[in-house]
Each structure stands twice: as structure tokens, then as C-alpha cells.
Amino acid sequence: METFLDFYQREVHLAFREDPFSKAPMHVWVICRHQGQWLLTKHKKRGLEFPGGKVEEGEQPLDAACREVFEETGAKVKTIHYIGQYTIPTEKICKNIYLAEIDFIEAQPNYLETDGPVLVSELPDQVEEDEHYSFIMKDGVLRYCLQYINKTNIE
Ligand code: GTP
Secondary structure, eight states: OOOEEESSOOOEEEEESSSSSSSSSEEEEEEETTTTTEEEETTTEEEEEEEEEEEETTTTHHHHHHHHHHHOEEEEEEEEEEEEEEEEGGGTTEEEEEEEEEEEEEESSOOOTEEEEESSOOOOOGGGGGGTTOOGGHHHHHHHHHHHHHHHHHO
């Protein structure tokens, strides 16, 4: 398990195994790839981030992940894999993390609280210092996930 502080100095625990903190996480976060690029959404307040959100009543986290990707970017998921989970105990937040390959992106009339899809070839090396990016991209969650994805070579 990895433990570190987030952008706002709150403790975060992260682990790359099945349900390390909760069997019923209330949030999902989806690292999306499309044709060799990263697919982000532009949150109206927070800025660029991978899509995600709350699991609805009676919904499975995996279904919530695909729904949130679509609602925030108009993208249809081709393949999706659970990779891990993180928790911020002070906020009572627990999120499943997924890696998804996007099939196609279809323009939508609106994208809920976001301005829709943004494709980037590379994520900034110093994302912590980039004002365009959301705080949720600025802690060990993204850093460790990218290392994990590189190491395990999941599609
Ligand atoms: P909405 O209810 O969707 O408007 O969101 P909220 O920000 O009011 O509540 P949420 O339950 O999403 O988050 C609760 C707290 O946890 C807030 O202070 C968030 O800033 C923080 N938080 C949520 N998601 C993350 C995350 O992925 N990483 C970090 N570090 N903090 C998060």
C-alpha cells in the first residue's frame, strides 16, 4: 500500500489489489486512452482530469465507470480493467480506479459539470505546477497509476 498526501495535504492510501479498502466504493475514476492519447475531461471548476464520479444507488462500480466516461466525454468504452482503489479517510472517499480503452467519441449537447473531452498526447511532467490541471491529478494517485500501467503492460 502507498500512503501520501494530496494537493490539500490530506492523507491518501492507494493499493493495486482487489477491494483493499471497501467492497462497495462510492466513487470511480477512469484513466482513459484513445488511439495512443489520453482522454481527459475539462471540469468546469477543477480543470483537466480523468473522468469519474459517484456510483449511483443499485449501480455496479464498473457500470458507473463506463457511464461517467460517457457523461463527461461522450466516449464509449471498448475495454476496461479494474486496477486499484484509493481512499481519503478524512473525506470518507473511496474510489475504484479503472484503465479504459475508448472505442469512439461522439459529440454531446452537454457534459454535466464538465466542458467535455480533451485528448492529450502526453501528460505534463510537472502536473503539480500546471494550472490547467485538476488537483485530483496532482498527487501520488496519478503518479503510481502510470507506473503501475507501464509496469504491468495492461491493454
Ligand atoms: P459533489 O458532491 O460531486 O459536488 O462533490 P464534492 O466535492 O462536494 O464531494 P465529494 O464527495 O466528491 O468529495 C469530498 C471531498 O473529497 C472533497 O473535499 C473533494 O475535494 C475530495 N476529493 C474527491 N475526490 C478526490 C480525489 O480523487 N482525490 C483527492 N485527493 N480528493 C478528492
